[in-house]
């Protein structure tokens with residue numbers, strides 16, 4: 001398996017272009033199942049998860065064609081779906097595969113989707129997705145590791161659903177399902193992440209009737225069918241935040257291009273509290289920590305617009321190098337401090353208390369080490385720590401990074417980082 005080798009201690013300076021958001025692209029790709037016409041998606045990132053979702057859609061019968069316009073455009077033709085089963089072999093690789101459930105049941109009245117199972121950051125059940133589909137009239141059975149969903153008359157029926165907990169994937173699945181349901185669906189306590197807004201805006205282009213976009217209450221009037229559309233995937237706010245932290249941790253200055261600071265309000269507030277200066281530009285922002293004296297701060301992860309759990313690990317690396325103490329509280333996932341023991345091996349001073357909090361006491365230096373991470377964002381946290389550390393850091397299990405960071409080495413090298421991939425068989 002490939003490794004990434006970093007020689008730390010270089011302040012990064014330059015420009016980084018942000019890719020299309022993986023977490024927006026995956027539900028958008030699943031949305032192509034809602035119509036027999038063609039959905040064209042632009043700005044799709046080249047990532048392992050996009051390949052996994054493509055394989056899943058292809059085995060359902062979706063024809064995917066690539067255009068060579070150089071901006072990551074794929075056309076999805078779902079006119080001939082011949083298989084309503086999402087097999088374990090694909091779903092186990094990527095939990096977001098469960099996003100095909102809502103569209104398939106909405107369009108065909110039935111589907112069979114493997115249960116995703118647990119993952120490194122928590123148990124991550126899909127019970128709320130199923131509860132909502134049942135409320136819309138689907139009969140759900142769990143058999144041999146599969147969710148088997150069927151409707152009596154071949155369609156879902158709109159209704160009033162209050163999500164018992166804010167769920168991004170649950171909101172996306174049910175929002176897509178509701179676009180083809182009979183009658184009106186109201187989704188309360190819905191997640192309102194920018195990726196959900198992006199999905200809703202694409203669904204509207206496809207002919208869906210949705211109001212309340214960007215809020216916690218979505219009202220959807222079901223349509224008989226949806227039609228073709230072209231949509232550009234929103235830029236990746238988690239990638240943008242990660243590179244802003246790369247500027248901060250190396251005490252450098254990076255212009256983050258093709259990013260929207262408005263989708264990063266909570267991250268911007270925390271970074272500013274630490275002493276990083278962030279200035280909006282025409283198509284992004286500049287993260288500047290040159291000559292900055294960074295200090296610790298307290299942070300709690302929350303659903304959007306709160307501080308994203310997907311930036312918690314990266315921020316932990318930064319706080320480990322800032323002066324003073326910081327308290328980090330993780331409220332979304334129950335096992336999301338797996339990066340801490342690896343950071344400790346590099347010299348960080350962090351105490352984890354119970355499943356949800358960590359006290360970080362900043363240190364003046366970290367030392368390079370051989371490390372490995374259990375998930376995507378934890379891997380990025382180790383890259384960031386490696387960029388700051390003295391000496392050499394080798395990161396194993398690079399496949400996690402390949403799931404979510406397009407051209408990572410190229411983007412960081414362009415800002416002066418010494419980072420290289422070592423191919424291993």
Ligand code: UD1
Pocket residue numbers: 022023024026095096122123124125126127128129130165166167168169170191309310332333334
């Ligand atoms: C999405 C993101 C992921 C991000 C997470 C939270 C994608 C592809 N992934 O994941 O990067 O970290 O949002 O912002 O967009 N839960 C239940 N029952 C359910 C559904 C969720 O208990 O049916 C719980 C989960 O275990 C978790 C919390 O709700 O503790 C939030 O999960 P959710 O928002 O659904 O995360 P994902 O959509 O899986």
